[in-house]
Amino acid sequence: MTPTALAGYSNLRHFPKQGNTNSRSKHPPSSLDQKARDKAEIAYTRKPLLISSARATYGEVNTGAALIKLKKLQKSAANGVKFERGRLESSCYGGTCSAQSLRFADDVATSTTKPLHKRVLQVASNSKVADIDHRTDQVALNAISMDTSKSVDDFSKAKVESIVALRNFQVLSSTSSLEELLNNKSIEMSDDSEVNLYRAFKKVVSHLSEGIYFSRLLYSADNHKKEEFGHSIIFIKSQEGNFLWDPADGLYEIPAKELTSTLFKIYRDVTGRWMLELPRFYKIAKKETELSSLQMVEKLPSYAASAASKVYSRIIG
Secondary structure (H helix, E strand, O other), rough: OOOOOOOOOOHHHOOOOOOOOOOOOOOOOOOOOOHHHHHHHHHHOOOEEEOOOOOOOEEEEOOOHHHHHHHHHHHOOOEEEOOHHHHOOOOEOOOOOOHHHHHHHHHHHHHHOOOOHHHHHHHHHOOOOOHHHHHHHHHHHOEEEEOOOOOOOOOOHHHHHHHHHOOOOOEEEEEOHHHHHHHOOOOOOOOOOOHHHHHHHHHHHHHOOOEEEEEEEOOOOOOOOOOOEEEEEEEEEEEOOOEEEOOEEEHHHHHHHHHHHHHHHHHHHHHHOOOOOOOEEEEEEEEEOHOOOOHHHHHOOOHHHHHHHHHHHHHHO
């Protein structure tokens, strides 16, 4: 969506400060109307468990390794997407959020030796500062472009499918954009545009099943990749806990009862910082681990499904 795409929603890219953001707002009593409850939930803030650093996100790369990664990305690119050697940079600038997010998701998905909480915290501790490998991955990812010789219905999804393939992930499902929900008036509309955004976001989050999500926030543009820049964040939903990893901020653990309000506040802070649109969520799983899809587990006989469910639970937590 472009900056003018949502009439009446000019604040989609702006998040005004709401007093002391280090204090927790009390949830309003049930006697208040729904609009008041929604506004109170929007004001809720949670601090990260672990703070990351933006150091080393700019700098030199391994150009040979970057070329190899670009060829891998081009080979597995989704329909309508290509990676161009001519766009491969010799140094990284603009951050390494996608590379850091993918490595974080990869390490969490492939490590099964610890309970989810400890595993996620350990992976985040090892990921909080970018290195030359992150920068090398990122410049390969930055070479993405639209392949105009092929038609594609959902280019945003095709881009994410192509990006996550760097770490051998596949996209299992994706959410609608908030623009679509708002334009179709798929929610109860209020006279407060921020409340409407929250309600649309709440509807999206309420339909997220357990798993690992690659979320992508964009500043759309009419160029070769349909974006000026963007930001990538990993969200993990599990019975063992809900976690969000933002390479620019750190790791958050979010109680289930506060999930929607906390996610909305975190993402709105990001949109306000870089003037981005609120995200779409893409559920991802390792390509070689087909049992990471619950649908496949459910199709198995009962004795096999039980064993497969244990495999699945180890994958996501």
